[in-house]
Amino acid sequence: MAINFDTALGIHPLALQKRTERANILANNIANAETPGFKARDLNFQAVFEQHLSNQTEGLNMDVTQSGHRPGGAVVINDDELLYRNPLQPSIDGNTVEEHIEHAEFMKNSLAFESSFLFLKSRFSGLLTALRGE
Numbered sequence: 001m002a003i004n005f006d007t008a009l010g011i012h013p014l015a016l017q018k019r020t021e022r023a024n025i026l027a028n029n030i031a032n033a034e035t036p037g038f039k040a041r042d043l044n045f046q047a048v049f050e051q052h053l054s055n056q057t058e059g060l061n062m063d064v065t066q067s068g069h070r071p072g073g074a075v076v077i078n079d080d081e082l083l084y085r086n087p088l089q090p091s092i093d094g095n096t097v098e099e100h101i102e103h104a105e106f107m108k109n110s111l112a113f114e115s116s117f118l119f120l121k122s123r124f125s126g127l128l129t130a131l132r133g134e
Contacts, residue, residue: 009123011049012116018048019113025082026106029097036093040085040102048081 022043032038087096 009120011052012120012123014049014052015116016113016120018043018045019109019116022109023106023113026102026109029085029102030099030106033095033097033099033102036095038095038097040087040097041082042085042105043081044083 022045025041025043029038029040029042085096085098085101087098088101089098090096
């Protein structure tokens, strides 16, 4: 019986990739908290996953040669897919970064990243156990 990593690992490899990209976006927001006119950006994580699952992605598409194959493709986050964050209290200089919100979102993103990472770690441990026949 062949091991299918897509089935075994699920969406967690994609989740790690997108969580990393989101961490970079949020870190950029935090770094520009004092920059006049800077507009805070964020990623709609759910929309990215729905886009991936519905296979409406741009990039490298894979051939489906058998009925058991799932179509796949690269998920690319374009600048138009980033959303602007609406501030609760806009600043006078036009900066929309609210540090407490950015830090909270960064921490939630970090926890979700850690959850996916631990899930993948346990899956790989299980696969290694199966391969060793233990």
